[in-house]
Amino acid sequence: MQDDHYRLLVKRYLEKKSGADELEVFAHLLNEGKLDKYLQEAMDADISAITNGETDVVKTLGSKKNNWLPWLKIVSAASVLLILSAGLYIYLKPAKHLSVAKQLVKKDFTPGSNKAILTLANGSQINLSDVKNGVLAQQGAAYINKSARGNITYQAANTPSTVTTPAAALLNTISTPKGGQYQVTLPDGTHAWLNAASSIRFPAVFSGTERKVAITGEVYFEVTKNKHKPFIVTCANQQLTVLGTHFNVNAYADEKAIKTTLLEGSVNVTNGTRAVILKPGQQSKLSADDNSLLVTDNADTEEATAWKNGMFLFNQADIKTVMSQISRWYDVDVKFEGPLPADHYRGKISRNVNASKVLSILELSGIKFKIEGKTIIVK
CATH class of the missing domain: 2.60.120.1440 (Jelly Rolls)
Known part of the structure; x- marks a missing residue:
């Protein structure tokens, strides 16, 4: 019975049908590592349902491979729940993946x-x-x-x-x-x-x-x-x-x-x-x-037209395009150290979140950022 209940929680979350109470239970069980098995089952059964371009779960294109980085692959018992906007969640491992967020913890860049x-x-x-x-x-x-x-x-x-x-x-x-x-x-x-x-x-x-x-x-x-x-x-x-x-x-x-x-x-x-x-x-x-x-x-x-609807949406965008949008919306300057990465990125995230959330997601693709005043340096 418990297996069926956990599978149903995962299924409703992936189909974006979870109510507020269900989301709270889902987050609690996820952080305890009790849903790993069922999330893996769902990913094995139909990975496309998780990584298709219409989902509201943020996805990032890996810098080393020309495919989606499935968000479930970074879920762990120690996951941190980041609430990006109403009904929009992403689970990230803490520590090294969130280096830019640590730089901005005292003074983050707020959205426009x-x-x-x-x-x-x-x-x-x-x-x-x-x-x-x-x-x-x-x-x-x-x-x-x-x-x-x-x-x-x-x-x-x-x-x-x-x-x-x-x-x-x-x-x-x-x-x-x-x-x-x-x-x-x-x-x-x-x-x-x-x-x-x-x-x-x-x-x-x-x-x-x-x-x-x-x-x-x-x-x-x-x-x-x-x-x-x-x-x-x-x-x-x-x-x-x-x-x-x-x-x-x-x-x-x-x-x-x-x-x-x-x-x-x-x-x-x-x-x-x-x-x-x-x-x-x-x-x-x-x-x-x-x-x-x-x-x-x-x-x-x-x-x-994603910007008009309050979203960042990238479909095979190069890093300069991505950072240009970030620069305009968060009123920051952007500098590049070294040659521009040749990779292209796909992803979707609300424009109503602080810059640290967006940059943390980009860091998952291998990009590194350094913050100096109101300047974001792309390394």
Whole structure:
């Protein structure tokens, strides 16, 4: 009977069906080493159920082998339970695997949060983290509001404006720092999510025959449909034209290419000399080196938009890509000692955890880190 009970606990945990009480019992029995036998049975019976890309249990690609490092292989009677986020757990051996966590025990790097600066047409700035909810300013015939959820919306004023400058000529900019993110509802109802170290520039009111914005960094759009007024996004040497769709643009200046990933509808992408039309599931890459424009089918849309959903998600990412995301989100500098590792990494973890949790997991693949002030040194 006890065997059946333990097997059921393991089965429900792996299927992510455990309740709070079951998780507490599971953790207690695991730390006592009483579940090792049943976890091994489950791993032997169907290792793919443990290591598939959809599970919320964090996985790391080993630096010596081109396959997943099954998390169960590092379970032991002396395991330490690290609560990464609600419903998300990983069990790690203590001691040598957690060297970076020991370095950060006194001052860890906390995750980013909702913070941004709004720059009005006259150059004045509003710190969106500090101001109270409600009307923040009026730009021509548009009111700027901060909602109870902390988002910014642009709405048409009910009373005539005393400002003589047309709202369409009043350009506003919302910018996030490293360690920040923000959401804005543009004057036409389009929703835009800004990742860390990003910006979007737009008029207080869209008039004329087009809706045009300019971005830096990374922005996810859900564009309000209007077949008579195309929505245009410019960034560096690229211009996107849509009528109404969902897509993500990664245009950080320190990346090798501008990546546009389409989730819904269609997008016309041009680099000035060539134009392509993306279909859902496709991704365009505009090279920073030679301005070439390529299209990839069956793009990993979940990876491209994971940041918006509060996750780090890596699918065959190199170490520079991984550390760039960590640098922006935790507002830290990153330096490399020696040549960059040639390995690629796969994994998924909440962005709501401290940096020590993420770095500790990466250490399992053989990477070593050294912390000096606000700089992470990759050895």
